[in-house]
């Protein structure tokens with residue numbers, strides 16, 4: 001069964017086309033990652049699906065209800081964690097969650113119990129009485145996620161849930177998402193991190209400049225760019241030029257060269273190229289620390305699909 005289906009979503013801001021016919025599908029109980037660099041249209045898509053904004057074209061059905069015709073029904077089924085925390089700064093974590101519970105028509109007792117349970121789950125019990133303004137970024141993010149769970153949503157939208165979090169906090173959030181999914185929650189998350197999509201998602205929709213550029217399972221996407229990547233790390237940095245020339249000759253493509261790691265890599269259509277490379281290096285008397293084949297990373301997939309590098313744009317933004 002589908003929990004989310006969007007067809008041909010279009011959204012314009014003046015002349016700017018933020019979404020240019022986006023299709024999205026999420027099966028119930030699954031995690032789909034919408035992956036894309038800054039400005040790709042991720043937040044716009046989530047806001048439309050969460051009924052916070054109307055599309056200019058196309059349609060979307062969430063939990064069986066049309067987001068434009070039946071927004072109230074949709075809101076009753078979903079939880080949303082925004083890219084920017086949506087909690088009241090002046091109130092404490094506990095007060096925020098109780099308030100939300102009351103807004104969702106829980107009794108005072110139920111609201112308190114639910115708040116305490118969520119604070120515990122997100123390791124916020126100790127800080128529960130402090131105003132949000134004293135929370136760290138990671139604590140805010142966890143409280144924001146807790147807030148979106150007060151109403152036990154069946155469908156959860158997470159807009160860049162881990163951007164700016166340290167690795168420990170990020171791993172903690174990943175565990176929470178996995179636990180929610182094993183309880184049957186459907187999750188649509190957006191991310192700029194290819195590794196995050198790879199870790200959490202059953203399927204990935206890659207969007208770039210308002211268009212879907214690829215869709216599939218993480219492994220399928222990796223295979224889409226074809227074959228494997230041959231990589232080699234010469235022991236001496238002074239050998240990098242010579243190794244680059246040999247790699248180029250064998251693979252027929254310009255090798256990728258990372259001065260920081262000393263690694264050179266190039267797509268290898270034929271796995272036998274590795275032994276050819278080993279022989280050539282041996283004949284030339286070039287020692288290596290590392291030599292082998294691997295599947296391409298999602299960063300390399302993104303580059304191949306869009307012609308530009310997600311990481312570079314991210315850092316430039």
Ligand SMILES: Nc1ncnc2c1ncn2[C@@H]1O[C@H](COP(=O)(O)OP(=O)(O)OP(=O)(O)O)[C@@H](O)[C@H]1O
Pocket residue numbers: 013016017018036037038039040041042043044045083192
């Ligand atoms: N309210 C707005 N008015 C005008 N343009 C907007 C508005 N909101 C978004 N845009 C533009 O629409 C495009 C898509 O924005 P959106 O926020 O959906 O991207 P995103 O994928 O969420 O990016 P990020 O990774 O930075 O959060 C961007 O070019 C953005 O500048």
Ligand SMILES: [Mg+2]
Pocket residue numbers: 042043044083159160
């Ligand atoms: Mg965004």
